[in-house]
Amino acid sequence: MKSNYDIILIGLSRLDNILNSSAFNIASEWAKTNRVFYINRPYSLKDYFLFGEVGRERRKKKLLFGKNRFESVLVNNEEIIAVTPTLSLPINFLNDGSLYDFLLGYNERVVASAIAELIEKYNIKNYVFFNNFIPEYFDVIPNHITQPLLKVYRSSDDISQEPYIAKHGVRKEELAVKQADLVLVSSYGLQQKLSALRKPIYRIPNAADFTLFNDVSQLSKPAELLAFEGKKLIFLSGNISKLRIDYHLLSDIAAHFTNCQLLIAGPVKDGELSDSQLNKYSNISWLGAMTLPNLARYLAYSDCAIIPFLKNTLTAGIYPLKINEYLAAGKPVISTNFSEDIAGFSDCIYLADTNQDFIAQIERAINENKDNDEIKKRELVAKNNNWAHRMLEIKHLVNLQIAEKQASLA
Numbered sequence: 001m002k003s004n005y006d007i008i009l010i011g012l013s014r015l016d017n018i019l020n021s022s023a024f025n026i027a028s029e030w031a032k033t034n035r036v037f038y039i040n041r042p043y044s045l046k047d048y049f050l051f052g053e054v055g056r057e058r059r060k061k062k063l064l065f066g067k068n069r070f071e072s073v074l075v076n077n078e079e080i081i082a083v084t085p086t087l088s089l090p091i092n093f094l095n096d097g098s099l100y101d102f103l104l105g106y107n108e109r110v111v112a113s114a115i116a117e118l119i120e121k122y123n124i125k126n127y128v129f130f131n132n133f134i135p136e137y138f139d140v141i142p143n144h145i146t147q148p149l150l151k152v153y154r155s156s157d158d159i160s161q162e163p164y165i166a167k168h169g170v171r172k173e174e175l176a177v178k179q180a181d182l183v184l185v186s187s188y189g190l191q192q193k194l195s196a197l198r199k200p201i202y203r204i205p206n207a208a209d210f211t212l213f214n215d216v217s218q219l220s221k222p223a224e225l226l227a228f229e230g231k232k233l234i235f236l237s238g239n240i241s242k243l244r245i246d247y248h249l250l251s252d253i254a255a256h257f258t259n260c261q262l263l264i265a266g267p268v269k270d271g272e273l274s275d276s277q278l279n280k281y282s283n284i285s286w287l288g289a290m291t292l293p294n295l296a297r298y299l300a301y302s303d304c305a306i307i308p309f310l311k312n313t314l315t316a317g318i319y320p321l322k323i324n325e326y327l328a329a330g331k332p333v334i335s336t337n338f339s340e341d342i343a344g345f346s347d348c349i350y351l352a353d354t355n356q357d358f359i360a361q362i363e364r365a366i367n368e369n370k371d372n373d374e375i376k377k378r379e380l381v382a383k384n385n386n387w388a389h390r391m392l393e394i395k396h397l398v399n400l401q402i403a404e405k406q407a408s409l410a
Contacts, residue, residue, distance in 0.1 A: 005149055005402075006124050007031075008115060010039035011132035015073055015082045019239075019267070019289055022156055022186065022206050022321065023132040028076035029391040037081045037118055041134060042088035042110055063087050069114060070121065076209065081122070085114040092167060100168070104136060111140045119145055128152060128398055131176065135159070135169060138176035149402050153180040155190050156206070161243065161314035177201075182401045184394065188340040189317035204393050205341065208324035210386040212292060214379060216300040216329065224285070225301055228261045232366045235302035235331070237265040237295055237322050240272075244315050246336065247276040249308045252355045253362065254281040260366070263298055265290050299329045304365040307335035307342070308358065315339055323349075328382035330375040332365035334358060348378050 007030050011023030015038055023038075030036050043063055062069045062084040069084045088107040094100040118124065129148040131138045133156045141147060153176045159169040177183050177197045184204050185191045191203045225233070234257065238245075254262055265287040273279040273286070287298065299305065305326040309315045319341040326333045333349040335342050336358065343351065350365055352358035368374075 005126040005128055006035040006037065006122075007130055008037045008039065008118070008124075008127050008148070009130040009132060010041070010111070010134055010137055012041060012134045014040045015075065015080070024075055025207065025209070025387045026130070026132065026391065026394070027080055028078040029387045031075070031078035031080050035081070035122070036078075037083055037122070039083045039085065039111060039114060041137075042085040042107065044088045044090040046090035048087055070118070081118075083114050083118055085110045092164065096168065096171065108137065108140045111137050112142045115140065116142055116145045128402075130154070131180075133157065133159075135172040135176040138172070139179060150181045150398060150405065151179070152182045152184065152398065153177060154184040154186075155194060156186045158190065158193065158314050158317035161312070161317075181405060182397060184397070187317050187319040193317065202397055204390055204397075205319045205385070206321045206324070207385045207387045207390045208321070208328050208382055209292065210324075210328045210383050213296050213299065213325045213328035214330070214382070219297045219300045221301050222294075222297050224287075225298070232257070232260040232304075233263055233302040234260055234362065234366070235263045235265075235299055235305045236308065237299070237325070238320065240264060240266050240268040242269065242272055242276070244309050244318070246308045246310045247272070247278060249336070249355050249358060250278055250284075251276065251281075253306070253308070253359060254278070254284050256359050257362065258283060261285060263287060263302060265295055265298060295325070296329070299326065299331065302331060304332045304334060304362060305329075306362070307333065309336050309338040311336060311338045324382045324385045327378040330379050332368060332374075333378075334361045334365055345381070348381050
């Protein structure tokens with residue numbers, strides 16, 4: 001049975017992105033009890049005409065004319081209504097000022113129009129507006145339509161440390177944090193940072209689909225791994241970028257473990273492999289972006305998993321999605337000690353402060369006895385850090401804030 005309010009959620013990731021996203025998981029968990037409408041981040045004219053946006057012809061009527069913009073999709077086996085706004089203007093290159101604000105107003109109206117049509121078409125009376133880390137589209141609810149019961153903003157990264165989105169994102173996030181009825185963050189670092197703008201800021205960490213990564217009985221071995229029979233497999237997944245990944249550490253690992261194979265799954269920034277010279281190592285397999293079920297297959301047949309993050313301002317605000325996926329698979333995990341959040345796993349993972357220490361911890365991990373107690377300990381940590389549990393926390397805060405807001409208006 002559905003709850004008595006709907007969810008309109010807008011996130012940085014689009015629903016057709018195969019990469020894992022906290023926004024997708026939040027949306028699919030909420031869809032178990034509420035109607036959920038997911039606003040896809042608008043494609044820009046630049047995306048459409050210069051970059052040959054994938055599926056352009058299929059989406060042409062949606063993107064150019066707003067036709068058939070609503071589509072029922074399954075996310076983690078839950079039905080969600082995906083909403084595709086018409087094309088926006090590419091304006092991030094502009095400096096802050098009146099021109100940027102004027103053109104941003106157009107982009108906001110693109111999203112506002114989609115929301116207004118959505119509310120009318122689906123007869124939405126009561127809803128929560130949930131903005132997941134896309135602050136330039138926080139203040140987009142038109143005054144002439146039904147207003148949300150609650151406006152929620154969630155931050156999942158230090159926006160000041162991502163150069164492209166930092167240009168305007170820092171200012172827009174400050175406004176979103178101040179205007180929101182409820183602010184959620186995914187890490188201690190973000191909680192500390194945003195608490196300077198307002199209090200309280202609530203930390204709700206990322207989580208994992210425990211069953212997907214834990215139930216290895218149904219996961220067949222990827223054919224690509226047959227070439228590495230007899231080798232220990234070291235696994236890394238995620239967004240591979242020099243902003244967060246320590247490429248020097250990866251190089252040291254590859255140079256040391258010549259009889260092992262590093263499996264690296266995820267998108268890589270253009271040019272960074274050649275610049276770092278990581279593409280010279282034959283014992284690194286670059287698997288590219290892949291779906292979660294496929295990711296689980298590679299992880300299931302690996303001997304350990306690593307999180308070779310740099311220790312910097314950006315990573316201090318990261319609670320990595322991958323940590324609970326690794327642990328759900330029962331794998332030994334080796335990580336740099338990059339944040340307060342990762343340090344909280346110190347009793348079930350290997351933490352390292354130097355490259356030499358990291359390599360030594362990998363040696364320990366790939367040669368450790370397959371101790372069932374240790375595996376169960378890891379699995380239990382991940383089981384308690386699943387998305388169902390996280391949604392109980394989010395719903396509790398949302399319901400509490402709705403009640404408090406309604407009481408103050410009575």
